[in-house]
Amino acid sequence: MPTKPEHTVSLATLGLSPEILHALKDKHYESATAIQKALIPAMFTRSDIMAGAQTGTGKTAGFTLPILQELMRSFVAGKHYPKAVILVPTRELAKQVEASVQAYGKYLPLKSTVLYGGANLTSQANRLKLGVDIIVATSGRLLEHIYQKNINLEGVDYLVLDEADTILDMGFVHDVSKIIGHLPLRKQTVLVSATLNASVKRLGQEILTKPKLIEVDSMGTSARMVEQIVYPVTKEQKSELLFLSDRFTKLPTSIGLCS
Numbered sequence: 001m002p003t004k005p006e007h008t009v010s011l012a013t014l015g016l017s018p019e020i021l022h023a024l025k026d027k028h029y030e031s032a033t034a035i036q037k038a039l040i041p042a043m044f045t046r047s048d049i050m051a052g053a054q055t056g057t058g059k060t061a062g063f064t065l066p067i068l069q070e071l072m073r074s075f076v077a078g079k080h081y082p083k084a085v086i087l088v089p090t091r092e093l094a095k096q097v098e099a100s101v102q103a104y105g106k107y108l109p110l111k112s113t114v115l116y117g118g119a120n121l122t123s124q125a126n127r128l129k130l131g132v133d134i135i136v137a138t139s140g141r142l143l144e145h146i147y148q149k150n151i152n153l154e155g156v157d158y159l160v161l162d163e164a165d166t167i168l169d170m171g172f173v174h175d176v177s178k179i180i181g182h183l184p185l186r187k188q189t190v191l192v193s194a195t196l197n198a199s200v201k202r203l204g205q206e207i208l209t210k211p212k213l214i215e216v217d218s219m220g221t222s223a224r225m226v227e228q229i230v231y232p233v234t235k236e237q238k239s240e241l242l243f244l245s246d247r248f249t250k251l252p253t254s255i256g257l258c259s
Contacts, residue, residue, distance in 0.1 A: 008031050008034075009032065010038050011024055011030060011032050012030075014040045014041065015040075015044065016065055016069055017069055019106060019108055020065060020069060020107075022104070023103060023104050024065075024104065025224040026103075026106070028062070033057050033062075034053070034057065035051065035057050035058055038051075038062075038214045039062035039214055040065060040066050042214060043062075043063060043067070043070075044066055045212070046188050047211065048189045048208040048210065048212070049180050049189075049190045049192070049208075049213075050191045050200075050201075051063075051193070051213075051216075052214070052215045052216070054216070055194045057216065059162070060096075060097055061100065061104065063086075063162075063190050063192060064097070065104055067161075068108060069102055070157075070158075071083055071134070075109065079246035080110075080132055080133055081132075081152070082132060082133070082134075082151060082153055083133050083157050084133065084134045084217070085135050085156055085159050085160070086101075087137060087138070087142070087159070087161050087167070088137070089118060089138065089163050089167045089170050090170075091118060091119075093163060094138055095114060097114075097162060098113070098114035101136060111130075111131060111133050112132055113128065114135075114136045117138060117140055117141045124141075124150075134188040135151075139167070139175035143235035145177060146182055153179075153182045154184060156183050156184060157187050157188065158187060158188050158189075158190070159183060159188070160189075160191075161203075163193065163194065164192060164247055165195045165197060165199070165200050168203060176207075177194070187211075
């Protein structure tokens with residue numbers, strides 16, 4: 001049965017280290033969101049996980065905080081090699097997730113880097129040579145580094161597929177499969193998605209082993225802070241309304257049109 005957390009709890013009660021809690025306090029994060037309350041303890045079990053929650057509910061912290069915590073348990077000074085890989089569908093998300101890793105781990109000696117297409121490949125390779133513990137990457141660029149032997153993923157303990165539904169929608173699943181072929185069999189794999197549709201569940205069946213299922217709120221819906229407005233219009237009126245939405249601030253910038 002899916003885990004459905006109900007009560008808000010303090011992040012300080014979830015077994016996180018003083019260093020991580022200090023970093024969270026710097027960002028004024030005190031209470032765990034529903035997905036964090038469910039996902040963080042599940043991550044500590046080292047089971048594979050399929051987690052679904054609305055965008056904007058704190059999924060990134062839900063998987064990042066436990067990874068940082070667990071990597072510190074076995075950390076050896078000066079031993080920086082890839083131990084966690086977080087795959088995302090876009091460069092924008094890659095930057096956001098890596099910024100979160102940096103912020104949450106600011107008081108830890110762990111190193112992270114971000115890899116995405118459009119940036120200088122050599123500069124990224126040089127950063128990898130210096131040693132990193134956590135890699136946030138788009139699948140295509142990570143494969144480039146693998147093929148050029150800029151990176152060795154044999155020591156990876158954690159694999160996270162963030163926004164798995166978007167990864168599928170954008171056609172990156174074959175790249176993901178190739179990357180998994182370069183990872184050790186024994187690792188914790190976490191699939192995180194805004195929706196757990198049939199395609200995402202099929203992917204989960206292929207790459208996860210006896211996963212814990214975590215679902216928070218109504219799947220496939222927007223976060224509560226997002227206001228949605230639907231304007232019923234004829235097919236001929238769609239273009240006109242979209243044009244007006246760009247010209248007048250009283251109309252929302254993101255609208256749903258049904259005809």
